[in-house]
Amino acid sequence: MEQQLASIKKWNIIYPVYINSKKTIAEGRRISASKGCENPTCMEISDCCSHLKIPHAVEIDKAYPRDFMQVGRVRFQLKKPDGSFWNPAITSKKALMLQIAELVPKHHGRTKKQEAASSSSSTAGPSKSGKHGKKKK
Structure with a gap:
């Protein structure tokens, strides 16, 4: 276990901020x-x-150094010990970040949330914007 932790320490890191389109480059966005x-x-x-x-490992307890409220990071390894790539299509950290940024919106957790939000908003009752509000005394 300790030997595995020692090897993970040398892996590259991706913070969620790196691919967050809502952040600026000054706040840490990398793509x-x-x-x-x-x-x-x-x-x-x-x-x-x-x-x-x-191969990757999630570190929930770690925070982004520039903004300690951004908690969590993912360590990953692009190359095998023999020097070949785990995924030949991804040969750099930037390529991995771009691939992840493409895949995250299609993530099953996000698609379920969007479907639930759209179905609940469409089934809501009539709005109270008409003249049938509170009666004046």
């Missing part, structure tokens, strides 16, 4: 806002790494 995604979470990034078959 263009048009290619980023809104408010990604560590677990979504982790699921995307699993989908791309890239």
